[in-house]
Amino acid sequence: xxxxxxxxxxxxxxxxxxxYALGMALMFGVMRxxxxxxxxxxxxxxxxxxSMASAWGIGPITVMVALVPLAVLMGWVLQKAVLNRVVGxxxxxxxxxxxxxxxxxxxxxxxxxxxxxxxxxxxxIESRSIEIxxxxxxxxxxxxxxxxxxxxxxxxxxxxxxxxxxxxxxxAADVEAAAMTGINPRQVYAVATxxxxxxxxxxxxxxxxRSTVAPADGGAQLIYAFEAVIIGGMGxxxxxxxxxxxxxxxxxxxxxIDPGFGVLAGHIVFLIVLATRPQGLFGxx
Amino acid sequence: MSAVLSTHGLVARYGDFQALYGVxxxxxxxxxxxxIGANGAGKSTFLxxxxxxxxxxxxxxxxxxxxxxGTAPERMVAQGVAIVPEGRRLFTGxxxxxxxxxxxxxxxxxxxxxxWTLERLHQLFPILKEKARIPVQSLSGGxxxxxxxxxxxxxxxKVLLCDExxxxxxxxxxxEIYAALPEIRAQGTAIVVVxxxxxxxKSATDRLYCMLEGRVTLTGRxxxxxREQIGEAYFGAGHAVV
Numbered sequence: 001x002x003x004x005x006x007x008x009x010x011x012x013x014x015x016x017x018x019x020y021a022l023g024m025a026l027m028f029g030v031m032r033x034x035x036x037x038x039x040x041x042x043x044x045x046x047x048x049x050x051s052m053a054s055a056w057g058i059g060p061i062t063v064m065v066a067l068v069p070l071a072v073l074m075g076w077v078l079q080k081a082v083l084n085r086v087v088g089x090x091x092x093x094x095x096x097x098x099x100x101x102x103x104x105x106x107x108x109x110x111x112x113x114x115x116x117x118x119x120x121x122x123x124x125i126e127s128r129s130i131e132i133x134x135x136x137x138x139x140x141x142x143x144x145x146x147x148x149x150x151x152x153x154x155x156x157x158x159x160x161x162x163x164x165x166x167x168x169x170x171x172a173a174d175v176e177a178a179a180m181t182g183i184n185p186r187q188v189y190a191v192a193t194x195x196x197x198x199x200x201x202x203x204x205x206x207x208x209x210r211s212t213v214a215p216a217d218g219g220a221q222l223i224y225a226f227e228a229v230i231i232g233g234m235g236x237x238x239x240x241x242x243x244x245x246x247x248x249x250x251x252x253x254x255x256x257i258d259p260g261f262g263v264l265a266g267h268i269v270f271l272i273v274l275a276t277r278p279q280g281l282f283g284x285x
Numbered sequence: 286m287s288a289v290l291s292t293h294g295l296v297a298r299y300g301d302f303q304a305l306y307g308v309x310x311x312x313x314x315x316x317x318x319x320x321i322g323a324n325g326a327g328k329s330t331f332l333x334x335x336x337x338x339x340x341x342x343x344x345x346x347x348x349x350x351x352x353x354x355g356t357a358p359e360r361m362v363a364q365g366v367a368i369v370p371e372g373r374r375l376f377t378g379x380x381x382x383x384x385x386x387x388x389x390x391x392x393x394x395x396x397x398x399x400x401w402t403l404e405r406l407h408q409l410f411p412i413l414k415e416k417a418r419i420p421v422q423s424l425s426g427g428x429x430x431x432x433x434x435x436x437x438x439x440x441x442x443k444v445l446l447c448d449e450x451x452x453x454x455x456x457x458x459x460x461e462i463y464a465a466l467p468e469i470r471a472q473g474t475a476i477v478v479v480x481x482x483x484x485x486x487k488s489a490t491d492r493l494y495c496m497l498e499g500r501v502t503l504t505g506r507x508x509x510x511x512r513e514q515i516g517e518a519y520f521g522a523g524h525a526v527v
Contacts, residue, residue, distance in 0.1 A: 163390040163394075170376045170379065173375075173378055174377070176370075177370060177376065178376070178387070179358040179359045180358050180374070181387050181388050181437075181440060182359050182388065182391030182392065182440055183387070
């Protein structure tokens with residue numbers, strides 16, 4: 001029963017990681033950019049959300065309604081102003097640029113919000129839980145998982161069915177051929193990053209509800225997103241979702257073995273996947 | 286006939302390596318011209334330079350008389366120049382139909398009209414209808430080439446550039462693909478084909494250009510140019526033709 005409980009908690013934790021991982025999978029899949037500032041963007045959005053809530057006295061749902069469009073805009077500007085200048089066949093320039101951005105964002109956040117931990121008041125939702133057959137399931141993690149599933153499903157559908165999705169997949173497959181078919185790659189990239197960061201708008205609200213956030217917390221979120229994408233297999237949104245589940249379950253089971261072992265267990269699973277199946281569990285060889 | 290697409294002293298380089306030394310060429314609406322020459326003569330570079338994939342000065346390429354050299358590829362497509370690239374360059378992982386739809390989407394976005402529809406393409410290459418849902422990478426080489434041509438046609442081009450569309454294909458398939466050219470031309474579309482097979486180039490086109498080391502060494506009507514002339518232009522003066 002203890003292990004079944006760990007499995008359930010792991011899946012719920014995976015829902016949070018999926019919200020981080022989707023945007024990273026999208027950006028890597030389309031542009032081959034590993035966005036080092038991914039986690040810092042989550043934290044930045046969380047802190048903005050927390051400040052919004054305390055300044056205007058608004059609840060988490062209203063914060064989300066305001067934060068997601070802001071995140072979309074941030075992603076679009078990030079691509080147009082920075083990433084479009086460094087994207088290309090060489091992965092190093094974008095890696096250095098986003099690493100620099102990560103440092104700059106962390107210091108900017110320290111300047112504005114100080115190093116204190118803050119969280120978003122959820123009006124009790126963060127502590128509500130339901131009991132099913134002796135297992136307590138938190139209401140917030142369930143909402144997080146449902147939203148994560150919805151986002152994955154919506155993103156997958158958009159990629160498969162829409163005009164923009166086809167242009168995005170074409171640019172991911174062969175960017176020069178896509179341009180020769182009339183696609184403006186830089187425009188497609190800008191929308192892709194806008195979507196990727198837009199998803200972080202959801203993640204930021206949930207992250208601030210479920211725990212505290214401080215300016216230096218971005219690194220951990222980046223690592224979890226990165227590990228989930230690698231475990232699942234690059235370039236597939238359901239792969240990233242599944243990878244998040246595997247990572248969440250590994251951490252939850254590790255945590256049951258020893259409270260200090262949880263995060264490490266996730267890293268070990270990540271390393272095992274990287275060593276034995278580098279294309280990811282659900283990726284194509 | 287007035288040229289729909291023309292180049293004027295077109296010069297292109299890859300870094301320090303100069304690949305084209307002042308190429309003058311033109312193609313009129315509904316006309317087919319061939320570009321022949323040995324490997325490394327600059328034929329593909331010529332097409333890439335026109336498409337805006339290499340930096341060139343704007344006056345060096347003219348479309349309906351207007352300077353367009355160095356315009357980004359997606360804008361060249363929007364203005365009516367499409368390419369069947371060397372090696373096909375299809376969108377791996379996507380179905381045949383999705384590959385074609387990408388071109389249709391973009392043509393619709395810029396409001397390009399040219400009469401090419403999925404149905405007409407299926408009449409031209411019936412196999413594409415049959416294989417519509419199949420991932421494009423599992424098609425045979427000839428079928429993939431048909432997808433590449435179809436994708437370019439659905440960009441609704443006024444000028445179609447074809448880079449080595451017969452390369453690596455069986456003779457029967459090559460005939461099938463070249464049989465489609467007259468119908469494309471009937472639309473008023475100008476065609477430029479880069480071709481290794483001189484006999485095929487002569488029979489399928491009105492005029493031809495022979496290139497050697499980044500320069501045009503021979504040009505004329507395809508039907509009138511002799512094998513001897515081509516041999517000389519192909520390898521440079523003084524080479525014996527076997």
